[in-house]
């Protein structure tokens with residue numbers, strides 16, 4: 594307790610009064626008002642401090658000491674109350690500003706997965722189930738990997754089917770925007786030793802533009818190299834893939850002899866369909882629709898990659914990703930895939946968490 598002289602104001606009751614104001618201050622600003630009224634420039638304690646000089650010395654000492662004690666007590670009480678009010682303000686903010694993370698996303702805001710990428714994901718998951726891994730190659734490819742190494746010399750008429758974009762090149766190595774994903778076969782075989790089992794989805798480029806052709810589109814390549822791989826493996830693999838992809842267990846699959854420079858023998862593959870009444874339906878209806886090219890890897894291609902064709906053989910296949918997507922999801926025009934029209938994407942796209950995946954079925 595402070596000792597207060599008889600001639601001084603009653604510091605005890607002032608202290609009680611101030612402490613009760615402090616305890617009752619309901620807010621930070623009310624508390625600050627109390628602080629200013631006591632310790633501010635014109636505050637009650639400050640005013641009393643100013644009177645010290647006019648007191649006789651013997652009183653000044655005792656009263657000064659009591660005033661200091663009072664001032665410190667009030668400052669400490671203000672401080673303690675400030676902490677309480679700050680903590681309460683923080684609690685209130687935490688409650689009011691809480692974010693409810695369980696709120697489900699509003700459907701109109703959800704983005705869509707583009708059908709091309711949806712289809713790539715489906716293809717990858719089916720082939721992953723058969724032990725294939727995914728390989729990649731560059732869009733800008735050397736003319737050698739895109740053509741020569743695949744047994745397509747510069748004079749070969751097969752080059753005409755793949756008119757492409759040649760890039761300005763320095764030196765003897767010409768580069769093109771790749772016309773096919775087949776050069777990834779070369780890159781993989783030069784890098785890895787058999788057994789090889791890869792698929793290579795990616796962008797490809799050709800100078801075409803109509804309802805079923807665009808200058809950029811996606812292909813997926815497949816390559817299997819092993820010691821005892823034969824045409825039966827190729828047929829089984831392609832057939833299983835097509836039936837899983839289209840989700841039709843008894844989908845008819847037909848292999849027709851064909852020609853590709855990098856395979857021998859080569860085949861084109863058709864699936865069963867019906868076109869009656871202008872509507873396309875997949876299944877056992879007697880009509881056929883071409884979906885991919887394939888064959889046994891040509892010995893020249895193996896030799897170009899330092900693989901001994903007497904010891905190793907294998908098969909390859911290539912198919913258009915948008916073409917598969919158009920057939921599966923009933924999209925009539927290839928050009929619309931690349932128009933970046935949000936209305937189209939909302940209609941044909943897929944919700945990221947709602948992806949139908951044939952490979953994960955049952």
Ligand code: DAH
Pocket residue numbers: 772773774775812814815853855856885886887888909910911912
């Ligand atoms: N590269 C061919 C194309 O773009 C597709 C293809 C056919 C790839 C047969 C292959 C294959 O690997 O064996 O038209």
